Amino acid sequence: MKKFFKRLLIILIAAIIIFISIFHKRIILTYALVNKYISLKNDNMRTPKINGLKMSQSMNYRDVIYKNTNGVPLTLDIYSSLKKDNNPSPVILYVHGGSWVYGDKNIPDALSPVLNTFREEGYTIISTSYELNRNKADFNKQVADIKDTIRWIYKNNSTYNIDPNEIGVIGVSSGAHLSLLAGYSSNDDFIDDKTLSKYSSKVKYLIDFAGPTDLNLLNTNDLNYDLTKIFNSIKDKDTVIKKFNPMNYVNKESPNTLIIHSSFDPMVPYKSSKELYNKCVQEHAKVELITLNSSVHDLSNISSTDIGSMSEGLLKFVIFNSPL
Known part of the structure; x- marks a missing residue:
């Protein structure tokens, strides 16, 4: 019995040492990256660099077709790791916003420094496109497009030296809505490309920038022509809301989630992010919420203070979900 407790004590001490070493390493890495980001951001205010605000200047692969199931080739861009080693790279997938109708896969300037x-x-950064709604709403296809992007990453991991077990997703606005649905739903949900359907769509974590997580809260009374046409095409709104509300898919196995949202968002109610946060807590899914104070939705006029808090919180979240 004494030998057993002695061995148990040795195992526990070893586990504690390993835990502290990993935890300490991530604290140091967080501190280093936050300072590097601040330095990079300040440098770019003085002199533009190739790895500065404009990520498109250092793109490695542009307009790679990941599928074509509807007569519309869908593409992604790849920004490879800048670290020179042979280890498979963790991946951050960026999904753009635009009210499901507009937008493209160009990465916003506000995010470029932290992603670089x-x-x-x-890390490898991948920015994807999805089929935009034109004459009618087709959220099913759009969610499938995001899941198929993830499946494509699994399929092509060796070609681009990336680690499919270390995929995080950043979505903005409607892109966050689609990303959350893609990340929370099961692998057998939202199938489009049959050749990709045999691959996994599992991700490790999700970062939600002001996503409409409760469609019941969206104000659809004062929309432009394009959006009015899209929302008027929905005949059974209750069924659509039930199927495409990310909160309906949350469970204790859901990927770790970081929510970033302004309490003064003029387009998507901040309440929806609070509801998602509360649902994750209720279901014992890991979640964090960063509240911004700019009157901003799409990051276009975000304050420097909010850029700082957003970037630091994002850096910490990714690192503590990282294999590095």
Whole structure:
């Protein structure tokens, strides 16, 4: 019995040492990356760099077709790791916003410095497109497009030296809505490309920038022509809301989630993010919420203070979900 307790004590001490070493390493890495980001951001205010605000200047693969199921080739861009080693790279997938109708896969300037900071630490950034709604709403296809992007990453991981077990997703606005649905739903949900359906769509974590997570809260009374046409095409609104509300898919196995949302958002109610946060807590899914104070939705006029808090929180979240 004494030998048993002695061995147990040795195992526990070893486990504690390993835990502290990993935890300490991530604290140090967080501190280093936050300072590197601040330095990069300040440098770019003085002199533009190739790895600065404009990520498109250092893109490695542009308009890679990941599928074509509807007569519309869908493409993605790849920004490879800037770290020179042979280890498979963790992946951050970016999904653009635009009210499901507009937008493209160009990465916003507000996100470029922090994403390039990750590239310097060994991450690959992938920015994807999805089929935009034109004459009618087709959320099913759009969610399937995001899941098929993830499946494509699994399929092509060796070609681009990326680690499919280390995929995080950043979605903005409607892109966050689609990303949450893609990440929370099961692998057998939202199938489009049959050749990709045999691959996994599992991700490790999700970052939600002001996503409409409760469609019941959206104000659809004062929309432009395009959006009015889209929402008027929905005949059974209750069924659509039930199927495409990310909160309906949350469970204790859901990927870790970081929610970033302004309490003064003029387009998507901040309440929806609070509801998602509360649902994750209720279901014992890991979640964090960062509240911004700018009157901003799409990051276009975000304040420097909010850029700082957003970036630091994002850096910490990714690192503590990271293999680095």
